[in-house]
Amino acid sequence: MHWRIxxxxxxxxxxAFVSLYREFREIWNKRFGLTSDFVFILNSRGGIFDEKGISDEALNEALSSKEGLTSLKGWRKGLKFEDLIDSANINLLVEVSPTNIKNGEPALSYIKSALSKGIHVVTGNKGPFLYNFRELFDLAKEKKCFLGIGCTAGAALPSINFGLGSLSGSRIDRIEGVLNGVCNFILTSMEEKGISFEEALKIAQEMGIAETDPSLDIDGWDTASKILIIANYLMDSSLTLKDIQVKGIRGISQKEILDAKKIGKRLKLAGVAxxxxxxxxxxVKLIEVGENHFLFDLRGTNKGILYVTYPAGEFFVKGxxxxxxGAGYSIWRDIINFQFKLQ
Amino acid sequence: MHWRIxxxxxxxxxxAFVSLYREFREIWNKRFGLTSDFVFILNSRGGIFDEKGISDEALNEALSSKEGLTSLKGWRKGLKFEDLIDSANINLLVEVSPTNIKNGEPALSYIKSALSKGIHVVTGNKGPFLYNFRELFDLAKEKKCFLGIGCTAGAALPSINFGLGSLSGSRIDRIEGVLNGVCNFILTSMEEKGISFEEALKIAQEMGIAETDPSLDIDGWDTASKILIIANYLMDSSLTLKDIQVKGIRGISQKEILDAKKIGKRLKLAGVAxxxxxxxxxxVKLIEVGENHFLFDLRGTNKGILYVTYPAGEFFVKGxxxxxxGAGYSIWRDIINFQFKLQ
Structure with missing residues (x-):
């Protein structure tokens, strides 16, 4: 399959998505018959477009330059998705702009527009799925399009993939995941170093793990978005963000952490379905887990997910x-898995 | 797809394989369009055969009777695979007879015979793959047949599935697995209860976990067979059992276990590729792991497997x-995954 992306x-x-293709394209071509052209690349201010496929030289420049796309000869300020979607003749939209948890826009409109024209979509953007999950998958089904969202639910952690390929035909009764690395890092640091929430958050920010505005992570919304997507995909639910009770870790006291530690337990922020x-x-809630719990040993920024299923049994995946x-890879994973099914 | 099995x-x-189908068939039919007839069922002494599909009543009787197949009206002593393979018009052979690690027979011949006639095969039998892995997969490829062997490499533990669907397109550089529940149970019991190898083995035998002749497990051959199959499948190697150095746990002393425990470590029998x-x-060797190692917390009969990959990263699956x-389910998992790709 040749992808015009x-x-x-x-x-x-x-x-990372573009860079990985350049690193792996020979292997993937040989193994999966996968080849690609990048037809257009857009950021929030404009983009580049070449109907014949953007040249290797231009891609190299864009990847290595600090200014990114804007430094390229072909840069067109104000170039918009709407200008291209009808004429660029792509067969795959890869949407990896930042998540907007309020209404999913503008990604929601882009994805709808692409699917309605019969263009496959792979995305790492949670926003469009928080209120419109079923609508988007129904549209994809109607148009016989692939809609790959593995990246949205933990990036390289194969939360959805595991549910599909490793638990095929099994009924999933419960999912428990530590799905946010920032929160787990903060909780781990508070326990190990005996520091306060504020101190742990500051360290995470200095290390570049947490954002300047860490609300999405520490108030639990990132975890909520992921468990929603995983549950809707693997447990056939139609949850929206409003259906999920969300408690984060903002302002959690050292006492809470140390009280748990005293009795050999640990606190984890978990998405539970x-x-x-x-x-x-x-x-999304804080759970107190003992040393026999699957999530007990997840330290630092690690993520992990537990599946309680029948008849396959219980499974835990971490990493x-x-x-x-990892996120760029997970987009390719969706593409490769889809392509495998086509063959 | 309608399977004539x-x-x-x-x-x-x-x-378990037959029983699970009877439990899940409505769900799987609705979800995957999967339907089946069991055309023949053989054990080592004979079998039953009905070209129209063995009736539900006969299957129920066979599943519930202590004598199994021999109690059925249609039982034919001495009925053989060779008598049926040309005439029974099956499109799927499911081979779950016991493993023979010397030469894989008679399963090896059955599988070759089926594939050469264009019949898909799913098996839980390691024997045929220990010296003939490439030959069998080359034959399957030539005949455009599916050869499903997920069950052979850890039963419900999705060792191969994870490598395929969750690590698609990634390069696997290292695999480390605790793949044998009996050995892990013995090592865990020795550490927790301070008992000897012989005592722990006896408990495992009394619990029905270990066989009367436990050689395949405790001498490491079961682990060796599994890591061979996993490595050949996921790392494109062509290992045979002769290429694998194998050390088991027979006669391991309490002192070795307790010396490790004193410094906060544990001994694990691991298959490493x-x-x-x-x-x-x-x-296959004993490895000493500290509390930060992925395998440290695998207790009792639990199994787990670590994948070190690029660019996807490191992953650990346990359960x-x-x-x-679990083993019967893993046969269906292969069938369902294959069917998904057909659709």
Whole structure:
């Protein structure tokens, strides 16, 4: 399959996505028959476009230059998705612009527009799925398009992939995940170093793990978005962000951490989804886990997810530490898995 | 897809395989369009055969009777695979007879025979793959047949599946697995209870975890077989059992276990496969792991596997405790995954 890719978003993840293709293209071509052209690349201010495929030289320049796209000869300020989607003749939209948890825009419109024209979509953007999950998957089904969202639910941590390929045909009754590396780093640091929430957050910010505005992470919304997407995908629910009770870790006291430690336990911020008859309930909360719990040994920025299933049994997956490379890889993973099914 | 299944082996795994279909068939039909007939079922002494598909009543009787197949009206003593393979018109052979690590027979011949006639094969039998891995997969490829062997490498533990679907396109550089529940149970019991190897083995035998002749497990051959299959599948090697250095746990002393415990470490019997340039080296050995090692917290009969990959990162999967249900499920998992790709 030859992919003509339109890429929206050229931050760290978008760059890693392009860079990985250049590193692995010979292997993937040989192994999967996968080849690609990048037809357009857009950021929030404009972009580049070449119907014949953006040249290797231009891609190299864009990847290595500090200014990114704007330094390129072909840079067109104000170039917009709407200008290209009908004429650029792409067969795959890769959408990796930042998440907007309020209404998913502008990514939501981009994805709808692409799917409605029969263009496959792979995205790392959670926003569009927080209120419109079923609508988007129904549209993809109607248009016989692939809609790959593995990256949205933990990046390289294969939360959705594991549920699909490793638990095929099994009923998933419960999912518990430590899905946010920042929160786990803060909780681990507070316990190990005996420091306060504020101190641990500051360290995370200085290390570049946490954002200047860490609200999405520490107030639990990132975890909520991920457990929503995982539950909707793997447990056939139709949750929206409003259906999820969310408690974060902002301002958690040292006493709470140390009280747990005294009795050999640890606090974890977990996204939990549970099958309850025909319904699925999801929430984000602090859970106290003992040393026999699957999540007990997840330290620092590590993520992990537990699946309680029938008849396959219980499984725990950990790994996929947060990184642009991991996120960029997870976009390719979706593409490769889709391509495998096509063959 | 409608499967006309010939089943060889009606021990615990074969029974679980049939039983699970009866439990899940409505769900799987609705979800995957999967339907099946069991055309023949053989054990080592004979079998039953009905070209129209063995009736539900007969399957129920066979599953519930202590005598199994021999109590059925249609039982034919001495009925053989060779009598059926040309005439029974099956499109899937499910082979779950016991493993023979010397030469893989008779399963090896059955599988070759089926593939050469264009019949898909799913098996839980390690024997045929210990010296003939490439030959069998080359034959499957030539005949455009599916050869599903997920069950052979840890049963419900999705060792191969994880490598395929969750690490798609990534290069696997190292695999380390605690792949044998009996050995891990013995090592855990020796450490926790301060008992000898012989005492721990006896408990495992009394609990029905270990066989009367436990050689395959405790001498490391079961682990060796699994790491061979996993490495050949996921790392493109062509190892045979002769290429693997194997050390088991027979006669391990309490002192060794307790010396490790004193310094906060644990001993694990691991199958290890490492990429070394163009080659892959595999061995089975005792490794001493500290509390930061992925395998440290695997207790009792639990299994787990670590993948060191690029660019996806490091991942650890645990779960899939040994059980006939888990093994029977893993056969269906292969069938469903194959069917998904067909659609």
């Amino acid at each position: 339109g890429l929206v978003g050229f931050g760290n993840v978008g760059k 549970v099958r309850d008859g025909e319904r699925v309930k999801a929430e 996929g530490a947060s990184s642009p490379t | 010939g089943l060889v082996g009606f021990g615990n795994v074969g029974k 490492v990429r070394d340039g163009e080659r892959v080296k595999a061995e 899939g405790a040994s059980s006939p249900t």
